[in-house]
Amino acid sequence: MPPEPLTPEDILRATEDVLRRYGPAKATVVDVARALGVSHGTVYRHFRTKTALREAVIRRWLHTTTGRLARIADGPEPAGERLEAWLRALFAAKRRKATDDPELFATYQVLVEEHREVVSEHIADLIGQLTTLIEAGRASGEFAPGPPDAETTAHAIHRATAVFHKPAHAAEWSHPETADALTTVIALLLRGLRA
Structure with a gap:
């Protein structure tokens, strides 16, 4: 029976393992190919450059968060409940990434600095x-109308909650009082939106 064809997802998983093992400074496409048992040319057929491969790995890593959040944002619950669930899920996802696999989290911190456009997306x-x-x-009438417009308000909420999702604050995420602070911030935001 012929081997299963190599998929981009296979390559991304292997790249993540290689990055975890060697770190971003030493990990190469040859290392990824070796881990998969293929030539580096096979990897390049799926990802034309090392940069393209690293950007795809970062997008995949970030999408694990945005995919779950999109389902919350599009849910049937009242907007206030969805906003609270969304903010809590964002915090939980970021905290989980930082605490469950700190080596890989540190690796991604280096990669996102090198690939800022992926973070901007x-x-x-x-x-x-x-x-x-x-x-x-x-x-629905649950939140007061603007001004400011909804997008400006969204930017303000994102900035106001940065301590709960911006990687620079990762060291604070495991402290018990951080979750309590998030509850307080969410209550303040919802009160302001409903005013």
Whole structure:
């Protein structure tokens, strides 16, 4: 029986393992190919450059968060409940990444600094989801109408909650008082949106 064809997902999983093992400074496409038992040319058929491969790995890693958040943002619950669930899920996802696999989290911190445009796409995704939530809340009468417009409000919420999702604050995420602080911030945000 012939071997299963190599998929981009196989390559991304192997790349993540190689990055975890060697770190971003030493990991190469040859290492990824070796881990898969193929030539580096086979990897390049799927990802034309090392940069393209690393960007795809970062997108995959970030999408594990945005995919779950999108389902919350598009849910049937009232907008306030969805916003609270969304903010809590964002915090939980970021905290889980930082605490469950700290070596890989540190590796990704290096990679995202090298590939800022991928992070910008991720943030635009998050702002888009928040904008949708705010628009839904305003349309239902649950949230007060603007100004500011929904997108400006979404940016403000994203910045106001940065301590709960921006990797620079990862060291604080395991402290018990951080979860309590998130509860307080969410209550303040919802009160402001409903005013």
